[in-house]
Amino acid sequence: MPNQTHDDITDLIPAYALGALDADEAAQVEQHLTTCARCQADLAAYEAVTDMLPQAAQKIEPSPALKKRLLAQIQTTNTAVPPAPSRWQTWIDNLHQLWRTPRWQPVLALAAVAVLIAAFILWQQAPPAPQQIELTATNAAPDAEGVIEIATNGRATLTVNGLPPLAAEQQYQLWLIEDGQRASGAIFSVSDTGAATVTITAERPLATYSAFGITIEPAGGSPGPTGERVLGHNL
Numbered sequence: 001m002p003n004q005t006h007d008d009i010t011d012l013i014p015a016y017a018l019g020a021l022d023a024d025e026a027a028q029v030e031q032h033l034t035t036c037a038r039c040q041a042d043l044a045a046y047e048a049v050t051d052m053l054p055q056a057a058q059k060i061e062p063s064p065a066l067k068k069r070l071l072a073q074i075q076t077t078n079t080a081v082p083p084a085p086s087r088w089q090t091w092i093d094n095l096h097q098l099w100r101t102p103r104w105q106p107v108l109a110l111a112a113v114a115v116l117i118a119a120f121i122l123w124q125q126a127p128p129a130p131q132q133i134e135l136t137a138t139n140a141a142p143d144a145e146g147v148i149e150i151a152t153n154g155r156a157t158l159t160v161n162g163l164p165p166l167a168a169e170q171q172y173q174l175w176l177i178e179d180g181q182r183a184s185g186a187i188f189s190v191s192d193t194g195a196a197t198v199t200i201t202a203e204r205p206l207a208t209y210s211a212f213g214i215t216i217e218p219a220g221g222s223p224g225p226t227g228e229r230v231l232g233h234n235l
């Protein structure tokens, strides 16, 4: 068997991904794969799809009645388009050709199933809502409100209202608490009305901390909390 070119092999990649090739063809594909990054990438893409499919997918063979109906529809569409070969007609012709090649029938059936599964998964996955953690005021600042919002990209912000404005030599500091360890998450001042929105910096995903607290600290922050706690949350 002469060495196969990329063009010969690339058409076999989908069937290879499905294990639908005979041993000779599979060996040719494997040999070509060792030298062709494009085919490796194609294979990875097809495998990503076939991995989503249940093992039983091989059994998905359209009933003779369904096959007949689909072919009839393709035939109808085919003859309905004008004689000048449009891109659409070429596509239909290719599909029809593929459909008549037994090896490609399971591939096309699987592709249809894959599209349905993908649509179903997308439909099921409603966009996740940002996570919000409400902070509770202490007696030191009973009118204060605070909320930590963790966006779906992991970025977290702290928004406070009603915190007493501090003297110039003091600032508020947010603490991220886990197992008694307190890490600084933000150092901030508030507006005249006691409001602020700051980005939280954390070494780990915010949801992995068990508690949060805000204390009054010397301007620039402290290595650990030293002042009065004004807002907090224990998960």
Ligand SMILES: [Zn+2]
Pocket: 005, 006, 007, 009, 010, 032, 036, 037, 038, 039
């Ligand atoms: Zn190739």
